[in-house]
């Protein structure tokens with residue numbers, strides 16, 4: 367393999383045999399029949415990509431896309447059905463929580479166990495021990511069996527071992543999401559140091575902000591196939607379309623989404639919401655004198671999506687059917703954190719956007735604004751309320767926490783909101 371590459375994945379396929387009965391598996395294993403007793407399931411299909419030395423490569427894709435499978439093949443935990451993988455450099459992998467750890471052993475014993483598995487001598491591990499303990503920062507718990515650890519402590523120790531044994535290639539699968547934010551921050555700092563030292567990182571995550579912030583290139587997998595490979599932002603945009611089924615198996619756009627930006631007459635019937643996953647725990651109520659019949663969240667390219675890049679303009683669109691004579695109608699939206707704190711929101715009354723309507727009308731309300739919330743997960747609520755002719759407040763239709771919106775960010779500040787400070791230093 368040329369010196370340029372740390373990892374070369376060449377035409378790798380992984381097929382699992384799926385048996386409908388356990389007895390079929392046994393009969394097949396014992397060679398008792400010539401009949402094919404299983405269905406073939408390809409977790410990976412002719413996958414090829416290269417990771418250059420010094421690169422941070424991300425792998426993204428929906429659940430079951432094959433991300434963990436390719437990492438396990440690269441680290442040698444699984445063997446491919448076809449194809450091959452070439453590695454140049456000492457690998458340290460942080461895959462599933464617990465892989466390579468013995469639950470009955472203490473933290474210290476596991477450090478030695480892992481170190482020796484990777485090929486270090488006891489003396490070498492002795493020299494690294496303090497760094498590992500400092501990084502893990504789990505105090506006296508290192509003397510306890512790891513089965514007593516919380517998942518957070520566990521990942522601290524596992525990451526501390528993985529990163530401090532001086533690997534040339536670091537492979538991380540999602541595990542960081544378990545730690546608290548400060549520990550995550552410490553790990554990402556270590557990533558930066560690592561990158562500066564010219565080391566290679568292969569990184570799987572559902573956290574698109576981290577992918578955007580740390581990766582040089584990204585491979586997008588879907589159902590075991592490589593859909594595309596490219597810059598983080600291009601791949602994240604394509605992934606957002608995969609999430610709402612707007613690409614074919616070659617990564618091409620296949621749906622023209624009806625929520626238009628052209629100002630043409632609105633089509634009578636829309637079904638934007640089918641492109642978004644509705645929160646199964648959404649609370650819905652109201653007298654339905656006016657009803658929210660459809661809604662969409664669109665990114666700056668007019669694509670319906672539940673992931674918005676921080677700093678970009680985006681749109682919330684709501685279609686309301688007016689069933690009865692209502693006096694003063696208000697359409698609103700609110701973003702909340704997953705813990706239920708309201709972060710921001712507005713409505714047509716605050717925005718002085720009153721509108722005329724009559725029973726039987728369908729109105730589309732469009733809110734367009736810049737996404738300035740921090741990277742993270744939020745719940746969007748929509749409302750259609752108003753005042754009757756006695757000036758009493760009425761709730762016509764509310765969809766509380768109807769969709770989960772991810773804000774993707776490669777810069778975070780403190781709190782919920784970014785004031786976009788301009789900093790100068792004299």
Ligand SMILES: Nc1ncnc2c1ncn2[C@@H]1O[C@H](COP(=O)(O)OP(=O)(O)OP(=O)(O)O)[C@@H](O)[C@H]1O
Pocket residue numbers: 382383407408409427428429430431432433434435436
């Ligand atoms: N031991 C197994 N036997 C059969 N099928 C398997 C096995 N392990 C994984 N698969 C299948 O292989 C496919 C890829 O799985 P993999 O875990 O690599 O996906 P992933 O992209 O890492 O998903 P996630 O994001 O949910 O972790 C899935 O369809 C999964 O069901």
